[in-house]
Amino acid sequence: MxxxxxxxxxxxxxxxxxxxxxxxxxIASKTPCHDLAWDVGTGSGQASxxxxxxxxxxxxxxxxxKQLEFAAKLPNVRYELTPPVxxxxxxxxxxxxxxxxxxxxxxxxxxxxxxxxxxSNVKHVLKKPDGVFAxxxxxxxxxxxxxxxxxxRFYKEKLGPYWDKARRLVEDGYKGIEFPFExxxxxxxxxxxxxxRFVTEREMGIExxxxxxxxxxxxxxxxxxxxxxxxxEMEGEFVGSWREDGxxxxxVRFPIYLLIGRxxxxxx
Numbered sequence: 001m002x003x004x005x006x007x008x009x010x011x012x013x014x015x016x017x018x019x020x021x022x023x024x025x026x027i028a029s030k031t032p033c034h035d036l037a038w039d040v041g042t043g044s045g046q047a048s049x050x051x052x053x054x055x056x057x058x059x060x061x062x063x064x065x066k067q068l069e070f071a072a073k074l075p076n077v078r079y080e081l082t083p084p085v086x087x088x089x090x091x092x093x094x095x096x097x098x099x100x101x102x103x104x105x106x107x108x109x110x111x112x113x114x115x116x117x118x119x120s121n122v123k124h125v126l127k128k129p130d131g132v133f134a135x136x137x138x139x140x141x142x143x144x145x146x147x148x149x150x151x152x153r154f155y156k157e158k159l160g161p162y163w164d165k166a167r168r169l170v171e172d173g174y175k176g177i178e179f180p181f182e183x184x185x186x187x188x189x190x191x192x193x194x195x196x197r198f199v200t201e202r203e204m205g206i207e208x209x210x211x212x213x214x215x216x217x218x219x220x221x222x223x224x225x226x227x228x229x230x231x232x233e234m235e236g237e238f239v240g241s242w243r244e245d246g247x248x249x250x251x252v253r254f255p256i257y258l259l260i261g262r263x264x265x266x267x268x
Contacts, residue, residue, distance in 0.1 A: 016046060016215060017138065017202045017254050019107065024050045026196075027134045027260060030184055031102045038101050038125065040118075041109030042079070045071030051105065052077050059095055085114050091121045101125040106135040110259075111169040115178050126263040133181050133261055137170045138200065138254040141212070146241040147250075154213070154238075158229040162218040173197075173257035181261025195257040204252045206242040210235065212252075 028034060034055045039048040042060035049072050051058045058077045062068050063084050071079055080094050092098065104122045106113075122133050140155060142148060169177050174195050183194055204212070213219060213230060222229050242250070 016044075016108075016212065017200045017252075018046050019050060019136075019256065020198055020200045021050065023136070023198050023200075023256065023258065024054060027103065027105070027132065027258075028054045030260065030262070031132045032130050033102045033127070036096065036101050037103040037105060038095055040104060040106045041112070042071065043067045043107075043109070045077070045079075047105055047107040048072075048077050049074065051103075055103065061095065085117050086121060088121065088124055091125060096125050098124055099127050099131075102127060102131060104131070104133045108137050108170075110135040110174070110177065111137065111166040119178075119180055123263055123265075128263060128265040131263045132184070133263065134258060135174070135260075136195075136198075136256050136258040137174050138256045139170060139173060140254075141209075142253040142255070143209075143242075143250055144245065146244045147209075147238070150237050150241045154229075154234060158234065159216065159218040159222075162221040162225075162227075162229075164217060164221075167218070173255070174259055175257075177259070179259050179261065182264045184260045184262060195259050198256040198258060200254050200256055201251050202254070203249050205249055206239055209242070209250075209252065210238065 035057065037051045037055040037058045039045075039051055039058060039060045042048050042062045043064075044067050045060060048058050048060035052074045056076060058074075059080060060071065060077055061080045061082045063082060065081050068079050068081060071077075082094055083090070086094065095101075104126060125131075126133065141151065143151070185194060185196070210230065219229055
């Protein structure tokens with residue numbers, strides 16, 4: 001996973017959307033204690049920043065040192081560089097002891113993980129039975145009819161051949177991903193389905209939007225193979241569609257899909 005995001009870490013930090021406060025309020029409402037959260041695959045810290053405002057302490061881990069360079073330094077957030085797969089002893093050494101964590105989160109990264117090993121680690125560190133695991137992804141941006149039409153074509157024809165197969169799990173809103181926890185539904189959200197649906201918004205200009213496109217793993221994979229997907233012609237199509245309504249800045253919407261559940265088991 002890390003190799004996809006090392007080269008474009010700065011772009012990732014600059015252009016990726018933040019997550020709505022409602023998402024964290026819903027998640028935090030499900031954990032009886034707010035002592036310790038572990039944010040896995042933290043990247044440049046979009047989720048850990050919000051968690052730090054709710055939980056006394058946050059451990060934020062990633063496999064990319066380059067990504068962690070761009071993460072916000074906060075007094076109650078400890079960043080750790082970890083191997084892609086950790087044994088239970090490594091988890092206890094680098095993260096936290098058994099049954100000591102209130103919440104484990106994964107934002108836009110679960111589809112990259114070795115799930116059987118990772119889930120074993122999560123169940124090891126979560127408090128029993130009320131510790132909560134929450135993972136979410138966001139799908140493709142929505143701007144307006146003109147921009148969205150160009151994006152759909154770019155996504156299918158240009159990015160399509162370079163996506164890792166794990167991207168399918170994101171496109172499906174995590175509906176097909178393994179989830180061995182006691183599912184939690186929430187009545188306060190707009191959707192009563194599972195995964196639970198939210199929306200995040202970010203105001204962008206065209207350059208920010210193009211930077212977002214360049215931050216994807218598919219774009220980086222193509223670039224590593226010597227292929228430039230955002231050619232001058234392709235950029236021109238995006239710029240033309242962006243300018244159609246005469247508004248320089250636009251609100252870009254990203255649908256979010258949340259998996260959330262309790263670890264269960266006997267109290268420790």
